[in-house]
Amino acid sequence: MDDALQTLRAQLLDAAATRTPLDLRGHGSKAAWRPEPVRAEARVLDLTQLAGISAYEPTELVVTVRAGTSLAELEATLAEQGQCLAFEPPRLGGRGTVGGMVASGLAGPSRASVGSVRDFVLGATMLNGRGELLSFGGQVMKNVAGYDVSRLLAGSWGTLGVLCDVSLKVLPRPVATVTLRFALSAPEALARLTAWSRQPLPLNASLWHEGVLLLRLSGAQAAVDAACQSLGGELLDDAVAMPLWNSLRDRTHALWAFAAQGLPAGQRLWRLSVAPHAPMLRLRGEGLIEWHGGQRWLLSDEPPAAVHEAAAHAGGHAECHVGAAPGEARTALLSPVLARLNRQVRASFDPLGLFSPHASTHAH
Incomplete structure (x- = not known):
């Protein structure tokens, strides 16, 4: 355990000794997206000190990264090798860390075609509520030991422990990418998308808004060309299409901009x-x-x-x-069975409830 991990562990154990809840934070770019607010008395645990790419094997399509590493640094390193994070994690305000990316589980426009953040997690290490350093999964795609536990961290919003390192599957950038535009009503767009999803087409992403459906195709040049001829539609120039897809990925689209101004x-x-x-x-x-x-x-x-x-x-x-009213739940309540399982999982990793947003969510 290196100095940065030792420091974090000491801070965690100090919080455990005083039963002080912790707010696990990198850049804080996803604070508005939390499904539950952090308790007011929570102490910030700064994870940016866990920074750096631990291992990267481009030929194996695997990278191991410390949780506090900036997402921008990771994507720049991958781009040098012609590779990417295929699920397009949001770059909210140009900030964000790898740990926040995994903890939030947020994915971009391509999620329905390539998979979620969880699908790309191969392994992870974390500090649990007892200060123990646990390791799950592996650093190669063929290793499935503990696979489900490492995936469980994706979308957990830091409620299970302190994510320290994560191994991720990466993919080559697609050879060809084009965007087609169709003028369709929402029901027509849904019907087309359902039909197209059943065909062997190189679908990558889609967006319908205000009577317009955008369809992004990615893959081998021949497959993309054949799909364009088959589907029709208007071919959108990359200079127009890219900003639209980026606005969807980074949550800067007009719909979010309007909401951010106050509903x-x-x-x-x-x-x-x-x-x-x-x-x-x-x-x-x-x-x-x-x-x-x-x-x-x-x-x-x-x-x-x-x-x-x-x-x-x-x-x-x-x-x-x-727009949720004060005290109003942002999501529907879990069923009694799922709520019980949720409490049991949290309690096994975090017996003192250090990482739980609300005291009521923790099973004592």
């Missing part, structure tokens, strides 16, 4: 994760659809109960991203 009373910005083939939901408001229909954003004055019910009926769930 009118009663309005909320919702993220709905539903079955991609689900029809349009009968909810009022302005929408944006991505992930081939699987992720839908809704700006609406609908009561929260109606939105949660509609999302559940469509095979998914809803989360209020902006």
Whole structure:
């Protein structure tokens, strides 16, 4: 255990001795995206001291990175070798760390085609609530020992422990990428996306907003060319398409910009994760659809109960991203069975509840 890890462990043990909750923080770029707020009395544990790329084997398509490493540094290193993080993690304000990327589990426009952050995690090391350094998974794609535990950290928002190092699968940048534009209503766009998803097409990302469907194709040049001829549509110039995809990836699209300026009373910005083939939901408001229909954003004055019910009926769930009233839950409550499992998992890693956003979420 090196000096940086020793320092973090000492800080963690000191917090454990006084039962002081911890706020695990890198750049703090994703604070607004937390599903639950951090307790006011929480002490900040700065993870940026855990920085650097520990190992990188371009020929093996694997990189091992310390949690406090900036996402920009990692992506620049991969780009030098013609490789990338295929799931396109958001670069919120040009900031963010690798640890925050994994802990949040946030992925960009290509998520429905290439997989989530969890699908690219091969292994990890972490400090649990007892200050023990645990290792899960491995540093090669063929190693599956402890695979599920390392993946469990993706999307856990730091509630299980302090992520120290993570091994990730990386991929070569696609040879060819094009964007097609179609003028379609939302129901028409969903029908097309459902049909196209059943065909052997090099689909990479999609975006529907205000009567326009954008479809991004990526892969071998021959496959992309053949798909363009088959699908039709208007070929969008890269100079126009790239800023649009980046705005979707980095959450700077007009929909988020409007929400960030302050919503009118009663309005909320919702993220709905539903079955991609689900029809349009009968909810009022302005929408944006991505992930081939699987992720839908809704700006609406609908009561929260109606939105949660509609999302559940469509095979998914809803989360209020902006506009939740004070004390209002941003997500629907877990079922009793899932809530019990959640408490048991948290308690096994964090018996004192140091990493739990709320004392009530922890099983004592």
